[in-house]
Amino acid sequence: MKRTILMLIFAAWAFPMQLQAQSEVMNDIRAAIKSGSSKELSLYLNDVVELYFYGEMSSYSRTQAEYVLKDFFKENPPRNFIYKHQGSSKDGQLYAIGEYTYDNGTYSILLRIKEFEGKLRIFKIDFIDEQD
Structure with a gap:
């Protein structure tokens, strides 16, 4: 009985901390995109990440993706980036x-993130040109 109570107390304590960490990661990702910093964004990329540009999907290592994103930000310097919607799937993605x-113009960006080795990492980014 004591063990169950201790587990419930720990869960009640850990859950808000997990949400806070998740919120911090999402805020850091938003700030990196808003400032056009591929270097800062790369801190949150998985070892392999899929990038979707102009109707084509390609897989890159974290380092390669950083260079691709650097070129994107250079060609399309950000004026602003805001989240329109955030959520999670049943499996924690x-x-x-x-x-x-x-x-x-404007791009819609879809970020997909999940936990890898205890850290939240982006594993897929879709850039959808709103003019197409």
Whole structure:
């Protein structure tokens, strides 16, 4: 009985901390995209990440993805990035849909995130040009 009570107390304590950590990661990702920092964003990429641009999906290592994102941000410097919707699936996968504005238009960005080796990591990013 004591063990059950201790487990419930621990769960009640740990759950808010997990939500806080999740919120911090999502805020850091948003800030990295908003500032156009591929270096900061790469801190949250999984070892392999899928990037979807212009109707084509490619898989990259974290380092390769950082360079691809650097080129994207250079070609499309951000004016703003905001989350429009965030949620999670039943299996614990997080997602966020955001609006990325730059001088020539807007992209919708879909981020897919899940836990790898105890850390939340982006494993897929879709850039959808709103002008197409």
